[in-house]
Amino acid sequence: MAYQKLQANSSFAPIPSDTVDIPNPTTLVTSGTTTSTVSTNLVDDTKDFVALGVLSGAIVYNTTASSEDAASVIAFATTTNPNDTLVLNKDIITTGQTFAIYNEATKGAILYAGHSAASSLTVTMAGGSTNVFKQVPVGAFLPIQVTRLHAGPTYLDIIALF
Numbered sequence: 001m002a003y004q005k006l007q008a009n010s011s012f013a014p015i016p017s018d019t020v021d022i023p024n025p026t027t028l029v030t031s032g033t034t035t036s037t038v039s040t041n042l043v044d045d046t047k048d049f050v051a052l053g054v055l056s057g058a059i060v061y062n063t064t065a066s067s068e069d070a071a072s073v074i075a076f077a078t079t080t081n082p083n084d085t086l087v088l089n090k091d092i093i094t095t096g097q098t099f100a101i102y103n104e105a106t107k108g109a110i111l112y113a114g115h116s117a118a119s120s121l122t123v124t125m126a127g128g129s130t131n132v133f134k135q136v137p138v139g140a141f142l143p144i145q146v147t148r149l150h151a152g153p154t155y156l157d158i159i160a161l162f
Contacts, residue, residue: 008110008161015061016151020074021124022109022160023059023102030054031063031100034093042077042086042093050083055103060088064097077101106162108145113138114157121158124148 014022030052036043042060054077062073075088086101093099108126113136120134126145133142141161149158 010162012109012160012162014109014149014158014160015074016149016158017074018148018151020059020076021105021148022146023061024104024106025102025162027102027104029058029101029103031098033098034095037093037095038085040088040091042088042099043084044099045084048083049077049080049086049101053103054080054086054101058086059102059105060086060092061100061102062093062097063100065092106147106160108147109160109162110144111142111146111149112159112161113140113142114159120152122150122152124150 010025012022012025030047032044032047034043035045056078058077060075060077065073073092075090075092077086078089079087081087111121111123113121115138120132121136121142122130122132123142123144123146124130126147130150136142146160149160
């Protein structure tokens, strides 16, 4: 009898978003704590984002703020000016908050639903289609290649496995 064997070697807790794909955790460039507040900027005077290799379009997570409002915790880096400042496409971070910067989105991850307050999960698959999986039971693996977990009702304990 055949069985499905899931073998993951890394995991990531994605923030649901209708506009930003799940980051590839192997492309983590840097993380840290902001040192000052400038609107639509991430400032850390202990970092040189150019020397670190942060790319335009990098995915920036505010890891301090609540992930329940994805619009307020995820942004894209657009430019650096000066090297200790990333210009973001929206205002997501203030002084003293922590961040993580990833240069690339995932090509696909499987999801583990540790708990879901919602009865369904909306995802974008690696092939580009958006699908709604209804009645996902707690403790279920979705053995599909997912690139985006869409915002929706409160998702708890969703883990992307790679």
